[in-house]
Amino acid sequence: IQKLKCSSELIRCYQYLEQTSRSFAAVIQELHPELKDVICIYYLVLRGLDTVEDDMTLEIKYKKEVLETFYEKLYIRGWSFADSGPNEEDAPLLIEFDVVITEFLNLKKEYQDVIAKITREMGMGMSKYTTKKVNTVEDWNEYCHYVAGLVGIGLSQLFVASGLEPSGIEKLEALSNSMGLFLQKTNIIRDVFEDVIDDRRFWPIEVWSKHVNLVGDLINDKYLTQGVNCLNELCLNAIEHIPDVLDYLSQIHDRTIFSFCAIPQTMAIATITLCLNNPKVMSENVKIRKTEAIRVMKQKIAPTDAVFLKKLDILEKNVQLKTGPSMANSKYEYVRGFETFE
Numbered sequence: 001i002q003k004l005k006c007s008s009e010l011i012r013c014y015q016y017l018e019q020t021s022r023s024f025a026a027v028i029q030e031l032h033p034e035l036k037d038v039i040c041i042y043y044l045v046l047r048g049l050d051t052v053e054d055d056m057t058l059e060i061k062y063k064k065e066v067l068e069t070f071y072e073k074l075y076i077r078g079w080s081f082a083d084s085g086p087n088e089e090d091a092p093l094l095i096e097f098d099v100v101i102t103e104f105l106n107l108k109k110e111y112q113d114v115i116a117k118i119t120r121e122m123g124m125g126m127s128k129y130t131t132k133k134v135n136t137v138e139d140w141n142e143y144c145h146y147v148a149g150l151v152g153i154g155l156s157q158l159f160v161a162s163g164l165e166p167s168g169i170e171k172l173e174a175l176s177n178s179m180g181l182f183l184q185k186t187n188i189i190r191d192v193f194e195d196v197i198d199d200r201r202f203w204p205i206e207v208w209s210k211h212v213n214l215v216g217d218l219i220n221d222k223y224l225t226q227g228v229n230c231l232n233e234l235c236l237n238a239i240e241h242i243p244d245v246l247d248y249l250s251q252i253h254d255r256t257i258f259s260f261c262a263i264p265q266t267m268a269i270a271t272i273t274l275c276l277n278n279p280k281v282m283s284e285n286v287k288i289r290k291t292e293a294i295r296v297m298k299q300k301i302a303p304t305d306a307v308f309l310k311k312l313d314i315l316e317k318n319v320q321l322k323t324g325p326s327m328a329n330s331k332y333e334y335v336r337g338f339e340t341f342e
């Protein structure tokens, strides 16, 4: 059996991964052994940065400094951050961030360089938008580039660095960026009700101010028609990224990387389909079912090339199996299922 090099810190990292997003944690754990730990650490670093960005209790000047220098902390053994507000969901991750740093410094230097570079650029962008509003659609694209597009650009570089994907993929920065923009725009559109209640502003002002006078009117049922018209305008903007998403996915060779990339995109396609022209979005947080998501991908997108459709068939079986009663068997089935991939 391959000697399991699993330090206590690495086990702790996977525990945090499970806590932060259970379903996505399962997808990360199915990744090829060469990438699994790299992406786990990458995800936790980004989660740490996101926790600082989301924290409205931090004094602005201090918050900007933490965001802009976060990438340097990756090289300071023992560093952690205990200034998060009490309600910050992932504050414990930052309190134990020294564990993430220990494992980050165990990664190959090439992986460390990619993660540190993305973290630096993302921190700069988040700092900029701490004191700048999302006014135009261009601002919306720039903000989403910083918080999600960069994640995709980093992932493509990590896939190539692992040797599992040919070196073409990291040259497709625009496609990698679109992968992130589609996920982030879909989340922002779906979460509008919660965000307006929490006094968070992610819908571009230039767009909603064509439909209502005050952002609060978006979730006021008196202006439901205007709200839904604004919703549709943003949904169509997000949907414009789907051809790039399909183009990127069609160029992935490794079956575990395909699954890692395709599952969140499939959920997002089902989510945007559910949001389009749906008044419920203006009064609650609408949610999709996983298997429904993959059916949507197969039917609505109906990709021409048979290989892609076959990939989706295997994906559908695996997602169904994963939600089956006993994880153990479905896990085995999951691996077997991919044997027929070639």
Ligand SMILES: CC(C)(C)CN1C(=O)[C@@H](CC(=O)N[C@@H](CC(=O)O)C(=O)O)O[C@H](c2cccc3ccccc23)c2cc(Cl)ccc21
Pocket: 021, 022, 023, 024, 039, 042, 043, 046, 147, 148, 149, 151, 152, 153, 155, 176, 179, 180, 183, 184, 187, 260, 261, 262, 264
């Ligand atoms: C903001 C975001 C979209 C980048 C967050 N993001 C994702 O949304 C996760 C999915 C996720 O976390 N889903 C949650 C639900 C949710 O939180 O909405 C779940 O529980 O299923 O996927 C993305 C992600 C996965 C695969 C390829 C990507 C390419 C470009 C950009 C992001 C890509 C992600 C990959 C990494 Cl490494 C880090 C973060 C993310």
